[in-house]
Amino acid sequence: MSLEKKEFKPKIVAFCCNWCSYAGADLAGSSRLTYPADVKIIRVPCSCRVNPMFILRAFEKGADGVIMCGCHPGDCHYSTGNFYARRRMTLLFSMLDYIGVENGRTRVEWVSAAEGVKFSETMNSFVEKIYSLGENVRLGDLRCKS
């Protein structure tokens, strides 16, 4: 254990739906639109597959920010998945805000398969926000921290 303060490298989890946002991230990649390597993407079939437990789990394990991306409302591959996801996330984020977790640590963005630019811009701005908020101390499992 070192007493020296380490440079803050945030851990950011991005849940992306397979049909729109994951494809949007692929397009960002093939267009060489950069965003920080702090973002790691988990592919889910649909934004409606993202359980609030996954988001809390990420924070528990030390994530500093969690972002969920899905198809634009009305464009869901499964017609209605993102509508349910939208309500779930709105309520969850509101609850996290309510217990004093900085609301910048969570975000939902709708990114279509054609929006590589938007994907990259979204990730850049989200990472920037997390840097400004600093390390997540309020939701982490203290046992994991050294």
Place this chain on the structure above:
Amino acid sequence: MQRIGVFVCHCGSNIAATVDVSKVAEMALMEPGVVHAEDYQYMCSEAGQAKIAAAIQEKNLTGMVVCSCSPRMHEATFRKAAERAGLNPYMVEIANIREHCSWIHKDVEEATKKAVILMRAAIAKVNLNAPLQPGESRVTKRALVIGGGIAGIQTAIDIADAGYEVDIVEKTPSIGGRMSQLDKTFPTLDCSACILTPKMVEASAHEKINIYTYSEVEKVSGFVGDFTVDIRKKARSVDMDKCTGCGVCQEKCPSKKAPSEFNRGLNTRSAIYTPFAQAIPNVPVIDREACIKFKTGKCGLCAKVCQAGAVDYEQKDEIVTEKYGAIVVATGFDTIKLDQYDEYAYSQSKDVITSLELERVMNAAGPTHGHLERLSDGKAPKEIVFIQCVGSRCSDDRGKPYCSKICCMYTAKHAMLIRDKYPDVNVTVFYIDVRTPGKNFDEFYRRAVEQYGVNYIKGQVGKVIPQPNGKLLVQGSDLLDNKQILKEADMVVLATAIEPNPDVRKIATMLTASIDTNNFLTEAHAKLRPVESPTAGIFLSGVCQGPKDIPETVAQAGAAAVKAIGLLAKDKLLTNPCTAQSDILLCNGCSTCENVCPYGAITYEDKEVNDHGIRETRRIAVVNSALCQGCGACTVACPSGAMDLQGFSNRQIIAEVDAICR
């Protein structure tokens, strides 16, 4: 414990230039379950795939991770390669270290670190993967088309021409639908009956097509490839096999006061009737509400005059049960009711009519035998006003928010036909916008204005006031000249909004096909799957999906037919194994999951369970894997975690989260 192989692809220099691929392979070996790791220039190449096959066999791999390009690119390739080498294809996971890593990062150390983390997440997931088997379901090689208008007829003919049996179910006594009520069609002005009737004959004569008229779909069960449908054949009171269609019964019928549905109630018909002369089948039905025999027990004249002995007052509704592989919905439209638009005096004056009524007035077989005349006094009109967008593009809840799409064109058609046949009649059209995209459409509209001198006024009509002298005072505004207009007209024609056939909601519920707030059926994808319902095996043809004109309807009908044929051509359907499954011991049977399933894939059954010694009957969610598309909405709705998604299970996703946050 799994025996996992990790294959790191250089993708030439696409990955290798920014990611230290050999380092990634080296790090892989430190992960739990990994027994083999290698990197190679092009994993997707034949040589690369051979390496994968060799490793699977030599190391007896139970799972594998390919660190390469996006799974959207080559997941299928690697899954096939694995399967050929004897590994279940669903034991393959991809770590996307190209699009999500090497292509967007410049610093080799940073990119390598990230690639390792992405790989770890994939390994963590594979550790929890289970071999999955796609299910198989059979395909009944027969299609059902609901609705016998031009959409349904075209779809049925196309499917039948491909060699498959098709049944058409039509609610009214004849096929033909709305198009049979039209006089002429835009933009060519050919006679509607002349182009429709041959199609009707073709459908009825087709050896593969079976038509149920005067029938309705009563019940639908089953799923894609294997639907079971109950069809109610309403009692026609006339024996289809015996009737020769001579028409004597209709002539002799003493009850002639029932409003004619075909002529939009503008005139009447007999109680025993065929809706129109070219009806198919040419077999009348008895309207039991109007028939004197059914009302009083007396009469029976039609039976007496029928030489074929076809009239059968005892006939009862009959339920036919049939199996289908595909169902096409072609339920069409009607015009909206005008109760909410009393300012146009539709209910007050017989000379205010809808455009569809005008079609009947202009038609030689219509109530006025094709003469343009006022329905109140039979006089020839000199001044006709058309009002556009009645109930369309409406921002309040009186009407519909959408554009009915066909009105601009048919109004131009009506105006042109009237000016052509009756050059002394003045025609004025009040419009909000004129929307005429389509082949030869704008040219058509311009001809109406330029050649036929139709007076187009941009502006809305506030009120139509019937005058004591029988005229109609039209109060409108001219937005371009910014002035109020008062115009005396002899006749007012309302371009009434169209809406999906009111029965469609009932049908959609039976089919578990989703429907939007305007009662149009929802397509599986607005752009890429426009003729398929999100419910597998259900296809959409015609206006039930959204407003469209005849050429668009016919094109969509053909497209729906092709999609149905594509399904019927298969002997078996392989079902996606990444479907939801409910854990029998955890399920509460609370119905929450059912409420979010867009496919109606979840039902509930009372099942005997043995929960650690407690034996009881419980209500358990059961997922029909042929219907489930694997979105996962149910898995999050389920509070107990009983519902889980194969291939994207809760534990798998959590393992990925943990690996990334490690």
Place this chain on the structure above:
Amino acid sequence: MQELINRAKELLADGTVARVLGWKGGDLPYNPEPAYFETAEELADFVYNSFCGANLSKYMIEASKLEGKTMVCLKPCDTYSFNQLIKEHRVDREKAYIVGVGCKGKLDIEKIKKKGVKGIESIEGAEITDEADTLKIQTIYGEKSCAYADAMLERCHVCKGKEHMVYDELIGDSKETKDADRFDEVARIEAMSPEEKFAFFQKELSKCIRCNACRNACPACSCRKCVFDSTKFDSSQKANVDSFEEKMFHIIRAFHVAGRCTDCGECSRVCPQGIPLHLFNRKFIKDIDGLYGEYQAGADTTSKAPLTNYTFEDAEPSIVGKRG
């Protein structure tokens, strides 16, 4: 109470019901507990007074599996829970004979104790028929008194009303006890700074001992097996060992009952640590009402729950930051 007992005896005698689900006296004057009665003799122990706060609707899940009908005593607020359980197919309406019992607001013994009243021997004024505004409390230190309203459970101050949502018959009158807005406390917390909010919940939640009383009493938390007890999520199965898990537990618990919680207040009533757990559920209810339209779980058995419903125009999650 006698009317209830008489009716229960009748129903048992004529075979309408096989058992009665009510309350019996506890070892102290203020802790009656839910109990089944199968004979007229057993009903001698039956009590129904102002300390009978327990919501009996959840017991009907198990009672629905028993032979014959169960007469169940439900207060107006309990009937919302029962309706919700009907909606979720967890109870069998046919197996319940619901006697809607009157309620004049239930008492919270902790509130009385907090006033420094100790050594309680008996409490006068807590019978359901009493009209007294003041409780007379005999203690080993002499007689004390306490205003009835001051001793009422928090939930009774924000009572949903005197109407029973579902019943077979009604016995006894109910009293209007609402004198506060149920969202006031939530709004007060919402107005805090993130630091204050965090400190507030940290203080409350650090008292949690994960005894699961809230989960066990909650009629919406009726899963056969809780996710926190199953292996499906690799979630913890143990007592809290760090500050996070208690938050995770309570957030997820509240989330799982969001749109299903009738705001019956049992979670807070049973918490041995006095954590105001209803503040989580109320937050969700407040958000749901504000964002998706007013919704009262259990008011009926057919309406679509807010989390299994949507509109195209629903608020985006970013509204959370914008509402201030």
